[in-house]
Amino acid sequence: MGNPLLNPNHKPMSFREMMLVDDAHDKQLIENCHPSGWVNPTPVGKYNLVVIGAGTAGLVSAAGAAGLGAKVALIERNLMGGDCLNVGCVPSKGVIRAARAVHEARSGKEFGVQFDCKPDIAFSTAMERMRRVRAGISAHDSAERFRKLGVDVFMGSGRFLGPSAVEVDGKRIEFDRAVIATGARAAELPVPGLKEAGYLTNETVFTLTELPRRIAVIGAGPIGCELAQSFARFGSEVYLIEALHGIMPNEDPDASEVVRESMMDRDGVKLLCCGKDLKINKAAAGGKRLAVDSHDNHYDIVVDEILVGGGRKPNLENLGLEAAGVAYTAQGVTVDDRLRTSNSRIYAAGDICSRYKFTHAADAMARIVIANALFFARRRVTDLIIPWCTYTDPEIAHVGYYEKDAKVAGFDVATITQPLSEVDRAILDGEGAGFARVHYDRKTGRILGGTIVARHAGEMIGELTLAMTAKQGMSVLSSTIHSYPTQAEVLRKIGDAYMRTKLTPTVKKVIEKWLAWRR
Numbered sequence: 250m251g252n253p254l255l256n257p258n259h260k261p262m263s264f265r266e267m268m269l270v271d272d273a274h275d276k277q278l279i280e281n282c283h284p285s286g287w288v289n290p291t292p293v294g295k296y297n298l299v300v301i302g303a304g305t306a307g308l309v310s311a312a313g314a315a316g317l318g319a320k321v322a323l324i325e326r327n328l329m330g331g332d333c334l335n336v337g338c339v340p341s342k343g344v345i346r347a348a349r350a351v352h353e354a355r356s357g358k359e360f361g362v363q364f365d366c367k368p369d370i371a372f373s374t375a376m377e378r379m380r381r382v383r384a385g386i387s388a389h390d391s392a393e394r395f396r397k398l399g400v401d402v403f404m405g406s407g408r409f410l411g412p413s414a415v416e417v418d419g420k421r422i423e424f425d426r427a428v429i430a431t432g433a434r435a436a437e438l439p440v441p442g443l444k445e446a447g448y449l450t451n452e453t454v455f456t457l458t459e460l461p462r463r464i465a466v467i468g469a470g471p472i473g474c475e476l477a478q479s480f481a482r483f484g485s486e487v488y489l490i491e492a493l494h495g496i497m498p499n500e501d502p503d504a505s506e507v508v509r510e511s512m513m514d515r516d517g518v519k520l521l522c523c524g525k526d527l528k529i530n531k532a533a534a535g536g537k538r539l540a541v542d543s544h545d546n547h548y549d550i551v552v553d554e555i556l557v558g559g560g561r562k563p564n565l566e567n568l569g570l571e572a573a574g575v576a577y578t579a580q581g582v583t584v585d586d587r588l589r590t591s592n593s594r595i596y597a598a599g600d601i602c603s604r605y606k607f608t609h610a611a612d613a614m615a616r617i618v619i620a621n622a623l624f625f626a627r628r629r630v631t632d633l634i635i636p637w638c639t640y641t642d643p644e645i646a647h648v649g650y651y652e653k654d655a656k657v658a659g660f661d662v663a664t665i666t667q668p669l670s671e672v673d674r675a676i677l678d679g680e681g682a683g684f685a686r687v688h689y690d691r692k693t694g695r696i697l698g699g700t701i702v703a704r705h706a707g708e709m710i711g712e713l714t715l716a717m718t719a720k721q722g723m724s725v726l727s728s729t730i731h732s733y734p735t736q737a738e739v740l741r742k743i744g745d746a747y748m749r750t751k752l753t754p755t756v757k758k759v760i761e762k763w764l765a766w767r768r
């Protein structure tokens with residue numbers, strides 16, 4: 250019997266299915282990230298570091314180690330750059346930007362700008378721009394650039410042969426240390442009829458050149474929400490189907506609610522949450538028929554495309570983990586706080602081993618791996634302060650603890666929330682829906698975490714992250730001077746509100762007495 254954690258039938262998607270192979274921009278990207286004439290080097294001697302997977306975690310591990318003089322082999326079976334460049338952050342943010350342009354064109358009325366005609370939305374042009382921009386960025390992750398950095402780049406599937414050797418393209422590579430950086434993929438959802446009807450995932454959705462008139466997005470997590478909102482802005486009729494209540498159930502519920510309202514009321518996304526008994530059938534005339542119960546209503550809808558936007562599964566298959574003595578679970582490769590696997594020569598970084606499935610987290614983990622694997626450092630992943638952001642409009646960004654988790658961790662938690670409707674720049678921009686919320690330890694003033702929901706929350710969370718990383722308390726938010734008018738002033742207002750909590754009746758009395766004495 251096979252291992253139930255691994256899918257023996259899993260066939261990794263090839264770049265030929267993820268890119269438009271006849272498109273000039275995608276051709277350029279493929280030439281950078283999986284060059285047609287690439288000849289793998291012949292491995293000579295033992296490598297200091299072998300890296301399997303050339304997504305963010307793998308690229309940063311390889312470049313960092315080679316930069317320090319290590320002999321490094323980097324193995325990639327598909328496209329250098331991994332999910333982020335090819336089918337994740339980069340294309341999704343390109344699409345989001347275009348969808349925002351559509352939204353701005355439509356919503357000028359408030360500012361006295363009105364077009365008499367309906368905006369002419371060319372989805373194909375927006376997607377072409379995305380492919381062009383992505384191809385430009387791809388040079389940075391290219392096989393050729395890494396070769397020039399001194400890395401031996403192998404195109405092919407990497408598999409452990411034992412505790413200190415890997416095979417790729419029929420070649421055996423011996424290593425002193427290795428990093429598993431094979432990432433994750435869209436999970437296959439057990440929805441009856443889904444496979445038969447056919448569906449898109451993040452790996453295929455960016456090949457669309459025509460706007461689907463009707464689209465169902467399954468899963469209202471970050472990926473589902475970002476793309477559901479974008480498709481709605483381009484003009485698709487969008488059904489967002491979520492098994493739990495509301496959207497982005499892992500976020501601060503008040504923040505998710507602001508985005509939910511915005512997506513439904515302003516952008517017209519139809520949310521079917523608390524969805525049960527989802528079933529899919531092929532409909533007549535080429536459509537796909539979805540039946541789902543949401544709250545007490547039964548919905549029977551026909552769409553042109555289905556996008557699975559929720560659920561990620563680690564890429565564990567065919568890695569030879571047993572041969573290497575590397576333990577894993579359904580969540581991915583098991584690592585300790587120093588990112589070491591059960592084989593002390595082998596480390597892991599990125600989506601394959603972390604619940605923080607973000608590019609910047611993969612980057613930060615790779616830096617830890619270089620220090621710990623090659624230089625006997627003892628850096629710990631739990632010391633990292635990792636912010637994240639979902640790039641809906643408005644964005645939700647978070648860092649540190651949520652209130653309930655901080656309480657569970659034993660802190661005496663106090664929270665200050667400041668609405669953006671009281672921040673001049675947000676009012677002027679017509680972006681007053683949203684807030685910043687910061688949790689702190691009542692005894693010490695230490696910042697424990699915070700959530701910002703605002704159009705540029707992803708930029709604004711950096712300030713809170715910096716304060717936490719520098720171990721600064723709440724008072725620093727008040728003493729930091731912000732340019733006026735900026736939406737980031739919302740954090741200064743929170744700092745001021747915190748300082749006011751220090752003005753207890755006793756302190757006030759002492760100050761009054763002091764001032765009276767001075768008169």
Ligand SMILES: Cc1cc2nc3c(=O)[nH]c(=O)nc-3n(C[C@H](O)[C@H](O)[C@H](O)COP(=O)(O)OP(=O)(O)OC[C@H]3O[C@@H](n4cnc5c(N)ncnc54)[C@H](O)[C@@H]3O)c2cc1C
Nearest residue numbers: 302304305306326331332333337407432599600606607608
């Ligand atoms: C639609 C979408 C949008 C996203 N947006 C954001 C965002 O805005 N911001 C953000 O921070 N994060 C975002 N993410 C998450 C981000 O893309 C990932 O966290 C990041 O790519 C993880 O990097 P990684 O190196 O761990 O894995 P990956 O990028 O998945 O790279 C793993 C690589 O390993 C290769 N590989 C696998 N097995 C083998 C093998 N046996 N041999 C050789 N090669 C192998 C794969 O082909 C792949 O190239 C998004 C993800 C998606 C899907």
